[in-house]
Amino acid sequence: MNEKQKTPEQRPKAPLFSLKYLPMDSIRVTGALPGLVWLRPKWIYENENAKKKIRGPALVIANHSTFYDPIYISIAMWYRRNRFIVKKEIYDSKAQWVLKAGRCIPVDPQNASLDTIKAVTAALKDGEIIDMFPEGHVTHTNTDLEQFKSGVALMAVRGKAPILPIFIRDKRSAWDRMLFVVGEPIDVVGTYGAMPTFSQIEEIAEKLFHKMQQLEKLAEEYH
Amino acid sequence: MLTRQEITEKLKDILLFADPNGAEKIEKATENAVLTSDLGFSSVSILYMVIAIEEAFGIEFEGVTLQDFETLGDVITYIERKLPR
Numbered sequence: 001m002n003e004k005q006k007t008p009e010q011r012p013k014a015p016l017f018s019l020k021y022l023p024m025d026s027i028r029v030t031g032a033l034p035g036l037v038w039l040r041p042k043w044i045y046e047n048e049n050a051k052k053k054i055r056g057p058a059l060v061i062a063n064h065s066t067f068y069d070p071i072y073i074s075i076a077m078w079y080r081r082n083r084f085i086v087k088k089e090i091y092d093s094k095a096q097w098v099l100k101a102g103r104c105i106p107v108d109p110q111n112a113s114l115d116t117i118k119a120v121t122a123a124l125k126d127g128e129i130i131d132m133f134p135e136g137h138v139t140h141t142n143t144d145l146e147q148f149k150s151g152v153a154l155m156a157v158r159g160k161a162p163i164l165p166i167f168i169r170d171k172r173s174a175w176d177r178m179l180f181v182v183g184e185p186i187d188v189v190g191t192y193g194a195m196p197t198f199s200q201i202e203e204i205a206e207k208l209f210h211k212m213q214q215l216e217k218l219a220e221e222y223h
Numbered sequence: 224m225l226t227r228q229e230i231t232e233k234l235k236d237i238l239l240f241a242d243p244n245g246a247e248k249i250e251k252a253t254e255n256a257v258l259t260s261d262l263g264f265s266s267v268s269i270l271y272m273v274i275a276i277e278e279a280f281g282i283e284f285e286g287v288t289l290q291d292f293e294t295l296g297d298v299i300t301y302i303e304r305k306l307p308r
Contacts, residue, residue: 114284117270150267158274195275198242198268 014081023101024081028074035075039171039178043076044222046215049184053079057124057161058185061152062168063145063212064133072168073131076180083123085116085132105130107151117155124159134208145212153204156188157196163188163208167215169222179222181215230280230302234295237275242268254296262295276302 014021035041045051060082062073074082084104091099091106099106105123107116120130132155134148156163165183186208192200225233231254238249248262258264264272269289276298277283282305292298 113288114270114273117274150265151270154267154271154274195240197240197244198264198271199244201267201271 021081024103027098027102028081031071031074032078035071039072039075041072041075041178041180043180043182044218046181046183046218050182054129054162054164054185057127057159058129058164059120059124059152059156059159059161060129060131060164060166061134061148061208061212062131062166063139063216064135064137065139065168066170067138069133069138069168070131072170072178072180073166075178076166076168076182077129077131080129082129082131085120085130087137107132117151117158120155121158124155124161130155130159130161134205145209145216148205148209148212150201150205152208153188153196153201156204157192157194157201160189160194162186165208165211165215167212167219169216169219179219181219181222183211183215186211224308225303225306227299227303230299230306231295233279234276234299234302237279238262238272241271241275252295254294254299256295257293258295258298272298280306282306 017025054077060073060077062069062076066072070084084099084102085107086099086104088106088108091104105116105119107113123130132152134152135146136149139146152163162185164185167181167183169179169181171178188196188204192204196204235249235252239246242249242262242264245263248256252262256262258269258272266289269292273284273289273292280302282302284301284305287301292301
């Protein structure tokens with residue numbers, strides 16, 4: 001059996017040190033200590049299944065209320081290298097070299113492109129973790145989630161990857177702790193198959209939105 | 224090699240599978256049907272259609288954006304050009 005035929009679980013783990021991941025790992029390591037000291041993150045889980053670490057591919061989705069969310073989600077998924085889907089206008093800015101080094105994938109939220117879908121699908125089929133914010137932009141609020149873009153569902157079904165929802169509750173004061181509410185991975189391919197209908201794609205996006213609302217409620221109830 | 228008529232029928236089969244709720248519109252659609260306004264496709268629906276076409280026809284969409292496909296006829300023409308002669 002060659003590498004392509006193996007499932008992500010059967011493939012060997014990514015090397016701990018590799019030139020390919022050096023810029024990405026440098027960013028992670030540099031940000032980890034100040035992040036942990038300042039944020040003092042706390043993880044809570046929707047249920048027992050949500051506690052299991054993700055070994056294969058996954059599309060991680062989160063709410064997006066601040067520009068720091070990519071850092072927060074990296075901390076939430078500390079045990080895996082994460083690749084981010086980044087707005088094209090940010091990717092095309094002066095920060096491009098950092099984003100390229102971090103292996104980010106550009107997307108135009110108003111006009112989903114074939115290149116983005118193909119890049120995400122290929123990465124997921126390769127067993128990688130892709131992080132995205134399906135609200136499509138920073139909402140600048142900690143209270144109201146905005147409707148999710150349905151492209152998230154298409155990416156997951158084509159990449160044959162589960163979707164892992166994480167709700168991020170920002171620190172409410174300097175003494176507060178950052179809270180990550182981790183949901184149970186959602187197997188969209190198992191439920192809808194690899195080629196759902198248009199209305200099922202919309203239905204998946206709707207379900208993910210409601211799941212995120214449930215996780216938000218858990219965050220509100222946590223003291 | 225598939226004729227334009229055969230490509231149209233195969234494409235409509237793909238669309239009928241993907242959008243059974245829009246079956247009436249798809250069956251009646253001419254080549255001038257605009258994907259967004261006449262068939263009610265979103266940008267994600269068009270992406271889905273492109274992926275399904277790649278798999279069904281064994282071709283790859285290269286160097287194009289979704290804006291290049293305004294009508295059903297534009298999609299059929301692109302498939303026709305990409306299929307081996």
